[in-house]
Amino acid sequence: MNSGARNLLLLSSSRLHGYGYLEHARAQLEDLFKAKNVKTVLFVPYALRDHDKYTATVRAALQPWGYAVEGLHTKPDPGRALREAQAIFVGGGNTFVLLKQLYELQLVELIRQLVLEQGLTYVGSSAGTNVATRSIHTTNDMPVMQPPTFEALALVPFNINPHYLDADLSSQHKGETRDERIEEFVSYHARPVLGLREGTSLRVQGDRATLLGERNAKLFKSDGSTVEYEPQSDFSFLLKE
Amino acid sequence: MNSGARNLLLLSSSRLHGYGYLEHARAQLEDLFKAKNVKTVLFVPYALRDHDKYTATVRAALQPWGYAVEGLHTKPDPGRALREAQAIFVGGGNTFVLLKQLYELQLVELIRQLVLEQGLTYVGSSAGTNVATRSIHTTNDMPVMQPPTFEALALVPFNINPHYLDADLSSQHKGETRDERIEEFVSYHARPVLGLREGTSLRVQGDRATLLGERNAKLFKSDGSTVEYEPQSDFSFLLKE
Numbered sequence: 229m230n231s232g233a234r235n236l237l238l239l240s241s242s243r244l245h246g247y248g249y250l251e252h253a254r255a256q257l258e259d260l261f262k263a264k265n266v267k268t269v270l271f272v273p274y275a276l277r278d279h280d281k282y283t284a285t286v287r288a289a290l291q292p293w294g295y296a297v298e299g300l301h302t303k304p305d306p307g308r309a310l311r312e313a314q315a316i317f318v319g320g321g322n323t324f325v326l327l328k329q330l331y332e333l334q335l336v337e338l339i340r341q342l343v344l345e346q347g348l349t350y351v352g353s354s355a356g357t358n359v360a361t362r363s364i365h366t367t368n369d370m371p372v373m374q375p376p377t378f379e380a381l382a383l384v385p386f387n388i389n390p391h392y393l394d395a396d397l398s399s400q401h402k403g404e405t406r407d408e409r410i411e412e413f414v415s416y417h418a419r420p421v422l423g424l425r426e427g428t429s430l431r432v433q434g435d436r437a438t439l440l441g442e443r444n445a446k447l448f449k450s451d452g453s454t455v456e457y458e459p460q461s462d463f464s465f466l467l468k469e
Numbered sequence: 470m471n472s473g474a475r476n477l478l479l480l481s482s483s484r485l486h487g488y489g490y491l492e493h494a495r496a497q498l499e500d501l502f503k504a505k506n507v508k509t510v511l512f513v514p515y516a517l518r519d520h521d522k523y524t525a526t527v528r529a530a531l532q533p534w535g536y537a538v539e540g541l542h543t544k545p546d547p548g549r550a551l552r553e554a555q556a557i558f559v560g561g562g563n564t565f566v567l568l569k570q571l572y573e574l575q576l577v578e579l580i581r582q583l584v585l586e587q588g589l590t591y592v593g594s595s596a597g598t599n600v601a602t603r604s605i606h607t608t609n610d611m612p613v614m615q616p617p618t619f620e621a622l623a624l625v626p627f628n629i630n631p632h633y634l635d636a637d638l639s640s641q642h643k644g645e646t647r648d649e650r651i652e653e654f655v656s657y658h659a660r661p662v663l664g665l666r667e668g669t670s671l672r673v674q675g676d677r678a679t680l681l682g683e684r685n686a687k688l689f690k691s692d693g694s695t696v697e698y699e700p701q702s703d704f705s706f707l708l709k710e
Contacts, residue, residue: 277657325657365614367612369645369650371608373606374606374619391642391643393642402486402632404609409610412518416566416613
């Protein structure tokens with residue numbers, strides 16, 4: 229697919245310690261929306277149970293900044309609503325629940341096509357970032373629902389681990405660390421995973437990708453090695469399949 | 470199915486801070502094996518990548534206590550090996566990888582039948598405990614592989630969350646707490662989940678179930694409430710579907 233029209237903002241999380249909901253990402257969102265003159269955001273609330281409440285939360289954050297927010301779940305024809313949207317925001321929650329719902333509503337191929345070919349602006353946060361990637365294999369969520377497949381929107385050809393977390397070396401807990409889990413994925417699939425710490429995001433414009441936010445990101449390379457990247461790093465090389 | 474023959478030990482984890490591999494569970498294992506005069510344990514290593522190494526780790530732990538250990542992966546006919554086994558131990562690792570392999574080898578129904586009808590002694594740890602329950606919906610593991618279904622051995626009719634972990638109230642991380650994840654499962658399925666802290670286990674003999682170890686367990690009830698249970702608590706009521 230032609231991906232020159234791509235206009236994505238993939239957030240690690242919607243919340244960051246010390247900030248209000250989405251507040252840490254305000255400048256990033258404004259920059260993204262300004263580029264396409266977005267005034268109304270179509271919110272995709274399926275990752276949480278209460279769609280009305282979730283949409284109200286997002287509206288309360290974005291409306292004061294000058295954006296109208298509509299909930300996709302209120303639209304009688306979701307496909308048409310997506311085709312007419314200026315931008316979509318896919319919120320976090322449970323990645324399995326979200327992806328299952330997107331498949332059940334038969335929206336996966338449509339969103340993929342609108343974003344990659346028509347340049348529909350896409351904002352994802354946490355689970356909304358997971359489903360934007362190649363697959364949901366690197367979600368942190370509990371598999372409370374079973375989607376038909378773990379393959380996702382593939383708006384980018386690699387995997388992201390949102391809420392990426394360094395190991396707590398003082399912990400006495402014997403569950404696997406985040407690094408161990410991601411390395412396990414890499415060992416089975418030989419595919420790269422970008423660990424996005426809270427407060428960071430990936431901005432994708434066409435074939436360019438840039439790390440935003442004030443913290444490093446950790447790349448788990450397909451050969452099993454890892455590299456830390458500083459803010460504003462160029463990740464365009466990850467977009468080449 | 471008749472479940473009067475059931476002889477299970479479902480461990481939260483194989484490792485506990487301050488102890489060697491399986492060491493904290495030695496008395497529990499000896500009690501379990503003595504009941505059926507077990508001398509040789511058939512180890513199921515599929516949750517980790519290196520089956521030989523994993524089997525060697527288990528052998529190094531159990532052999533000094535007087536038990537021989539064989540790896541299921543070394544058997545030319547796994548079905549026959551299971552039918553002839555005195556006891557099986559399904560080790561931890563990745564729950565998705567483990568369940569996928571059990572389905573691929575067509576061992577799910579066989580193990581279920583041998584354990585529930587023939588009284589084959591079953592020890593599970595972590596992922597091996599997850600697959601022993603109704604489904605793997607409440608695993609903590611990253612979904613690095615996709616099994617055909619999340620439904621599992623159903624040796625007990627409820628779910629367990631191994632490595633159950635209380636929320637760290639000092640944390641600034643915005644990912645969901647373990648409780649939030651389990652409560653999400655309960656809200657969608659209205660089914661109970663037993664949170665087993667590291668060092669604890671569930672011993673099942675026929676239609677009786679008892680909490681072993683020195684810490685409480687937390688039960689997430691199907692109505693959304695939670696109850697803490699002390700060591701030696703009777704969980705037989707969870708076995709009634």
